[in-house]
Amino acid sequence: MPRILFAATEDDWHDYRHCLPKALQDKGLHAELIPYHEGLDPALVEYIVYAPAGPLQDFSPYTKARAVLSLWAGVEKIVGNTTLTQPLCRMVDEGLEKGMVEWVLGHVMHHHLGLGFFGAHQDGVWRNDRAAPLASDRKVTVLGLGALGQACARMLAQVGFDVTGWSRSARALDGLTCLHGEAGLTQALSSAEVLVTILPQTPETTNLLDAARLALLPEGAVILNPGRGTVLVDDALLAALDAGQIGHAVLDVFRQEPLPEAHPFWAHPRVTVTPHIAAATRPETASKMVAENIARAEAGQPLLHQVNRTRGY
Known part of the structure; x- marks a missing residue:
């Protein structure tokens, strides 16, 4: 059972706490979804669902994490983070x-x-x-x-x-x-x-x-x-x-x-x-993309929309 850390804002958790488990179940994944909290053992985490506005900034303790799955389309706020060595996927849904x-x-x-x-x-x-x-x-x-x-x-x-x-x-x-x-x-x-x-x-x-x-x-x-x-x-x-x-x-x-x-x-x-509304991330469809990438990783398949660190996107 993969353990998934949800490291975004409290508002994000409110929006995703129902649709993300459903998307995981629809992909046949029996996973444990853990909201970010102080004292969490990083060794338990296999995947990180991430938003740059959230509390997680240091990725170095998460040595067993197989991927960081961003909820944002843009990755300029994270791609330069030197603690992030795990594969990073941007949101395209x-x-x-x-x-x-x-x-x-x-x-x-x-x-x-x-x-x-x-x-x-x-x-x-x-x-x-x-x-x-x-x-x-x-x-x-x-x-x-x-x-x-x-x-x-x-x-x-x-x-x-x-x-x-x-x-x-x-x-x-x-x-x-x-x-x-x-x-x-x-x-x-x-x-x-x-x-x-x-x-x-x-x-x-x-x-x-x-x-x-x-x-x-x-x-x-x-x-x-x-x-x-x-x-x-x-x-x-x-x-x-x-x-x-x-x-x-x-x-x-x-x-x-x-x-x-x-x-x-x-x-x-x-x-x-217009106030940055052209391409809003919608929890229902974004959850499906997160679930798809976790399912692919679990099956040994390449991740979708993986960021090229050299190009920055």
């Missing part, structure tokens, strides 16, 4: 993926159809001289082709958008133009009428979209960032918005969260702020 796809698709469609333009003129004037192009005539670039980026890019392509995807290393995806590397990034940005950033936080992606790269975008481009706040340089984005180089930015993630009340993003007329 059905609910999180669907939430991200729906957020991206909704905001892309909003700007593609010009709903903000029409909705801003409730003055009795009949303006029927402006119609949106078809989706096939709108170029959308998705930066980041991990599981979430691929799902978003495929959905946008399915709707009919002309989609280009960019990643650090080469990828090939049916129905998508895939670019990579520095030259590929320049090309991907230069055509992006709508730019969606779903990149992880790594040294290579931090400040990736600076003033020089924002200037590569077509004038009036729309930026959607549900990935990581550190990808965008805030001051450069504000300057590009003020100059009209960027037409609008929809931001779900920020360098400091919650976004400070005095931050200029809140009041800028060309910025839409």
